[in-house]
Amino acid sequence: MSTPDRLIESTRELLWERGYVGTSPRAIQQRAGAGQGSMYHHFSGKPDLALAAIGRTAGEMRAGVEEILSGPGTAAERVSAYLRREREVLRGCPIGRLTQDPEVMADPMLRGPVEETFAWLRDRLAAVLAEGRERGETGAGLDPAATASAVVAVLQGGYVLARAAASPEPFHQAVDGLLALLSRS
Amino acid sequence: MSTPDRLIESTRELLWERGYVGTSPRAIQQRAGAGQGSMYHHFSGKPDLALAAIGRTAGEMRAGVEEILSGPGTAAERVSAYLRREREVLRGCPIGRLTQDPEVMADPMLRGPVEETFAWLRDRLAAVLAEGRERGETGAGLDPAATASAVVAVLQGGYVLARAAASPEPFHQAVDGLLALLSRS
DNA sequence: GTCTATACGCGGATAGAC
DNA sequence: GTCTATCCGCGTATAGAC
Numbered sequence: 001m002s003t004p005d006r007l008i009e010s011t012r013e014l015l016w017e018r019g020y021v022g023t024s025p026r027a028i029q030q031r032a033g034a035g036q037g038s039m040y041h042h043f044s045g046k047p048d049l050a051l052a053a054i055g056r057t058a059g060e061m062r063a064g065v066e067e068i069l070s071g072p073g074t075a076a077e078r079v080s081a082y083l084r085r086e087r088e089v090l091r092g093c094p095i096g097r098l099t100q101d102p103e104v105m106a107d108p109m110l111r112g113p114v115e116e117t118f119a120w121l122r123d124r125l126a127a128v129l130a131e132g133r134e135r136g137e138t139g140a141g142l143d144p145a146a147t148a149s150a151v152v153a154v155l156q157g158g159y160v161l162a163r164a165a166a167s168p169e170p171f172h173q174a175v176d177g178l179l180a181l182l183s184r185s
Numbered sequence: 186m187s188t189p190d191r192l193i194e195s196t197r198e199l200l201w202e203r204g205y206v207g208t209s210p211r212a213i214q215q216r217a218g219a220g221q222g223s224m225y226h227h228f229s230g231k232p233d234l235a236l237a238a239i240g241r242t243a244g245e246m247r248a249g250v251e252e253i254l255s256g257p258g259t260a261a262e263r264v265s266a267y268l269r270r271e272r273e274v275l276r277g278c279p280i281g282r283l284t285q286d287p288e289v290m291a292d293p294m295l296r297g298p299v300e301e302t303f304a305w306l307r308d309r310l311a312a313v314l315a316e317g318r319e320r321g322e323t324g325a326g327l328d329p330a331a332t333a334s335a336v337v338a339v340l341q342g343g344y345v346l347a348r349a350a351a352s353p354e355p356f357h358q359a360v361d362g363l364l365a366l367l368s369r370s
Numbered sequence: 371g372t373c374t375a376t377a378c379g380c381g382g383a384t385a386g387a388c
Numbered sequence: 389g390t391c392t393a394t395c396c397g398c399g400t401a402t403a404g405a406c
Contacts (some may be wrong), residue, residue, distance in 0.1 A: 003389080005403090017287060018206070019204070019285065021206050022206040022286075022288075023381075025382060025383080026381070026382085031387075035384090035389095035390055035391060036390090036392085037389080037390050037391055037392080040382095040384080041389055042391070045382075045383070046381090046383095069355065092285065096349075097285050099235075100201060100204065100282050100345075100348070101207075102207065102245045105348065108249045110330070113305050114349050115350060117347050117349065118345075118346055118349040118350065119349075122346070127293030141365075141369075142365060142366070143361070144395080145361065145362075146357060146361045147360045147366070149346060149358035149362055150339055150358075150360075150361040150363045152346060152359070153339045153340075153341075153342030153343045153345070153356075153363075154339055154342055155338075156341065156346065157337065157342030157343070158334075158338055158342070160284050160338070160341040161307070161337060161338055161341065163284040163285070164302075165300060165303065165325040166220045166290075166296075166300065169335050170338075171338075174335045174337070174338035175335075175336035176328070176331045176332075176405080177328065177331035177333070178338075178363075180258055180327060180328065180331060180332070181327070181367065181369075184326075184369060185366055188372090209398075209400080210399070210400060211399070220372055220374090221372090221373080221401090222372050222374080223371065226372070231399090231401095304372080
């Protein structure tokens with residue numbers, strides 16, 4: 001991997017683990033095995049690196065979600081597959097966690113990808129749910145947008161519960177609880 | 186308000202806005218209008234202050250929730266009232282946000298109240314849901330613990346969506362989506 | 371109780387040599 | 389491209405005077 005790539009990857013990990021405020025250029029360099037001068041040669045500073053890291057993470061996330069949601073199966077099956085997808089629950093969501101970072105939210109450059117990713121995700125899920133409803137598969141009286149937001153919220157909130165409990169269990173409980181409700185509609 | 190009280194209050198606000206890692210003793214002192222020496226006279230340091238602040242926030246939160254959940258109405262009405270309760274959506278949950286802070290999670294003293302608060306909340310909601318089920322009011326085939334986790338997760342995740350969108354709308358959408366599902370069960 | 375002085379390392383970067 | 393030197397202010401205290 002090239003030095004810029006290693007720097008971006010190490011920034012991605014640190015942003016995930018410690019957030020933007022908790023991540024220092026020093027720590028990025030050390031984890032990447034790169035020197036001070038090298039880092040500032042390839043990137044203009046911490047915000048620039050963070051932008052590259054967030055963009056890459058957001059892109060991967062979208063691709064992964066799209067693969068499931070555009071895959072085979074009924075709408076309910078695909079939403080269910082998305083909810084039950086394997087996750088590193090205790091690490092939380094690398095994009096969602098940025099939402100808690102005041103410096104990320106204050107910078108339009110950094111905030112943009114976060115906002116877009118969630119807007120896209122909710123829209124995409126709503127489209128799948130609307131499709132299922134039109135086909136008469138499920139959820140006759142449900143508002144696709146509201147249901148989609150609930151689905152995403154259960155995941156994001158599930159991470160919070162899991163970290164609070166230091167256990168993945170509440171995450172899976174929350175998903176099961178939502179899935180039980182969805183399956184009756 | 187006494188100086189220690191002002192210090193605790195200012196720590197509470199800063200923890201809410203900026204998290205533990207993003208909150209400095211200096212900032213606490215300035216917001217409280219207290220000097221360096223004064224702060225270290227009353228508290229042993231940042232962790233000590235944070236402990237007092239988190240304890241106070243957790244206590245208030247439990248009291249507020251308990252008032253709604255032990256109030257009048259059917260189980261479904263009380264859960265609904267809890268979900269629809271007025272909230273400063275864009276500020277997020279002052280306890281939930283601590284979950285993202287590696288230094289809070291790494292310190293058992295600070296972590297304790299966070300863990301307990303969510304454990305209590307899920308239990309308390311599950312008890313209300315179980316009560317409703319026994320009375321035949323609602324949710325005949327639902328697992329109270331799973332449903333309770335989903336309820337809490339929707340709130341915590343709703344905050345994430347709202348902050349990502351810089352708008353309370355997705356929070357309320359998620360709550361509506363969950364409530365619609367609950368009302369059919 | 372509160373203030374001021376002092377300390378030491380880190381955060382975040384720039385400059386210039388190699 | 390990468391390294392080392394240097395900078396300045398902040399983070400997080402401790403010490404001791406008032």
